[in-house]
Amino acid sequence: MQAAMAAVPPLIENAQIADPVRRFLEYVLNKREQGNPVVGVYCGYAPVELIRAMGAVPVSLCSASQWTIPAAEAILPANLCPMIKSSFGFIRTNACFFYAxxxxxxxETTCDGKKKMFELIAHLKPTFIMDLPQLPDDTEVLDRWRKSVLKLQGFLEKTLQTSLSADRxxxxxxxxxRKNRLMDRFFAYLACRPIPVSWREIYDVITLEHVANGDEFQDLIEKISSSIDQRIALGQCFGTFSSxxxxxxxxxxxxxxxxVLQIIEEAGGVVVAMEAxxxxxxYFVRITEESSDPLRAVAESTLSIPCSCMTPNRRRLDLLDKMIARFSPDAVIDVVLHACHAYNVESHKIRKHVQKKHGLPCLKIETDYSKGDIEQIRTRVEALFENLELKK
Structure with missing residues (x-):
């Protein structure tokens, strides 16, 4: 399978496609040179439409690297989420350009670990903590979240010395x-059997979406679609019908x-969807257009994201139902980072739902950013694939 994958021409001709951090770094530097301020965010609940409407560039400050964790553990507990430790470690070692x-x-108050980490860095930069309500079905929750978004607007207007217009x-x-519809057009190829794109290419396209405006991204999707159509015509795919x-x-x-994704492909599988x-x-979210209250429309769209911090979290099960129906997976692998208690507890409900409603096996993998468990993960993934083969 690896040899077949190597023979497939690159989906995106870009000298920096293998280095998304550098690509995003150049994008942010160019924007700063043009006079655009930069706003760091830690979660999808931060309304990027509001940030962009003020002429600012939103950048993610979440990190997923092992090498800064030792520096973080000098202050943070070792049994904390690796994403929090990695993100804090980059700040503590002055190694995060995006934060600088x-x-x-x-x-955002998505978890207790993040909330306390924010307290340790709030003195370094103007920082605003959004009070995220976590009872999505409560009748008053949208009004409360809109107030938090409105407070964010006031904070950004004061900090960035600008103002927000409804038209912007x-x-x-x-x-x-527009960009979400274009992304959905790309996702349609993931339903093909065999699949004509790899997990790395899925991530490449997602990364490029963050550094492109609507016109640029439409042009990119047009070129990508043409390349994938050519792959399909030539029979150039990843894996086989039985992968x-x-x-x-x-x-x-x-x-x-x-x-984890690399191990799946090395073991002969293909990643066809990522609910993470x-x-x-x-990208499945749509924001109401031409409403009388665009700020409320933005608040409503972000609040609909089905994160495990929400309770009850029926929306995540509904999303999984739609993704399973559309992308036809043979199994679900639920990846839980160490000490992420919300996702860890919810994994039990996900497994029962996937098995009972869809008849699919569900493998839970608890991991962090170290390499020490790679062979253990490989063994478990290979065992899952062997069981799938036996059931055919």
Missing amino acids: ASDAVIG LEAEIRETN PRILVSGCPVGGDACK CSGMKN
């Missing part, structure tokens, strides 16, 4: 919806945690 470049930082916000709403098709769910999977926060989840 940020004129303001937005945090409406334009950014349309821009997000195990895997939906990856759970915690954000990026950086050093991509070892760092994957496809946010």
